[in-house]
Amino acid sequence: MFGGGSYMIGMTDRDTTLRFDPRFDDAGLVTAVVTTRAGGLLMVAHMNAEAIAATQASGEATFWSRSRGRLWKKGETSGNVLRMVEMRVDCDQDALWLVVDAAGAACHTGATSCFYRRVEGDALVPIA
Template sequence: MNATPELDREQGSAFQPKFDAAGLLSAVVVDAESKAVLMLAFMDREALDATIATGEAHFHSRSRGRLWKKGETSGHVLTVKRILVDCDQDALVLECAAAGPTCHTGAVSCFYRTLRDGSLQNVKT
């Protein structure tokens, strides 16, 4: 019996990233040690290839419309320790070591607020 392309993507060993109609896939960045969520970004083929080639996280900046290396201006690069791929290969988890705050606001994580009773409150760290 022949495997279907979907079954091959979901259970096979070949890396076959499934980009959306805009050519992007979601990338969740977590701290390699604590597993705390640091940020969410998007990758296109160029960003994925650059990340794999260099070991440093690259993303597609939707606002800039171009390749963006995390930390290119701040120096707060994300060194990729491991890439986890979800079942249908349209989302990744990048386990990274951060060279400084991940959020452009200076917070360790971009997820520094919680929704409580209809308003945002800072998370205690």
């Protein structure tokens, strides 16, 4: 399996533990990928320890806004909140996956998903 066990090279306790221990980057952030229950990709954002705690406490997705320099609860002005169904962490705990129920558009442009354009060469083509 995976080259006779060589896949375990570089594995740490964080990779196999059952304790939630996010590995934050130098800015104190982890990447958060947000999808619907059906697997539709909605957005990618960043979370710090405070945003994770707020999300877990309220059940509504809260992120760290790098542009605003503060916590940002998705939908705080639009009402388009993201109700967390499940939070998952990747193997080395440096990325999160939030499965949510969305109450409206996820993108600030009004699009359902922030990924509403396809790249074709140097052009962007809207996805219907």
